[in-house]
Amino acid sequence: MSVTIKETLYVKPARPTKYVQIPLSNCDITLPPVYVGPIYFFKNVLKKDNFMNIQKLLASLGDVLNDYYPLAGTLKSAPNGSYIIDCNDRGVQFIIAECSDITINQLEEKNWEHAVIPYGLLQSGTIANEIDPILSIIQHTTFVDGSVALGFAIHHYIMDGTGLFTFIKNWGLRARLEQIDPPIHDRSLLKGSGNTSTYVPDEYVLMEPTENFFSNAQKSLKNLSSLTTKIFRFSQDDLKRLRDYYSVGIPNGSWISTNDAL
Helix, strand or coil: CCCEEEEEEEECCCCCCCCEEEECCCCCCCCCCEEECCEEEECCCCCCCCCCCHHHHHHHHHHHCCCCHHHHCEEEECCCCCEEEEECCCCEEEEEEEECCCCHHHHHHCCCCHHHCCCCCCCCCCECCCCCCECEEEEEEEECCCCEEEEEEEECCCCCHHHHHHHHHHHHHHHCCCCCCCCCCCHHHHCCCCCCCCCCCHHHCCCCCCHHHHHHHHHHHHCCCCCCCCCCCCCHHHHHHHHHHHHCCCCCCCCCCHHHHC
């Protein structure tokens, strides 16, 4: 069950994007510099020729990269030791591969056991190159029955799971020529405003653990009254009304998130 790479391409945004450098925060780089992502299997049930058409995927990928242009850039170190996304339109690496000795049906018969899934469908877990590493790798692997595995490997510094799944969803929408809600790349929204507090609340003061500390903590747990769990359900309309309610009176240019409203 070997995977053979036939061609490696670099897909750029369909139109040139503005050259910018996006700084990463400490929150962005808390995870290790590895590539992570899922593998999707698409079964060619109708035995179509040219199933999961590569040219259509490439065209729609270039289209959606107009909005997700940072994914087509590279990662660089700034002089102060921080990291930046260099939006240079280098491109998303798109690998075209084949696995000519297994079918989707055979994987299903084996209940998708790890041992029977061909090695090399994805570069997940690979340590990123420290010198201008690319940020996104997509691999299109065709099986002997025409079915396809589509693997994603995204540099973990620049995208989490929610962001990746949203990107995949929007890529599918653009492939169907549907509109998407583009991502926001304005990092200034993450900056604090006003004067920071110099007072440190007691709950944030680090204390040296002592034997008495643990003893008192155990006593407190024993004296806790029974806990009550309540489940609150909010529909999408409920969340919108809640956000709109708390957004009244907010100055122009500012906004409140649904999480803040909750």
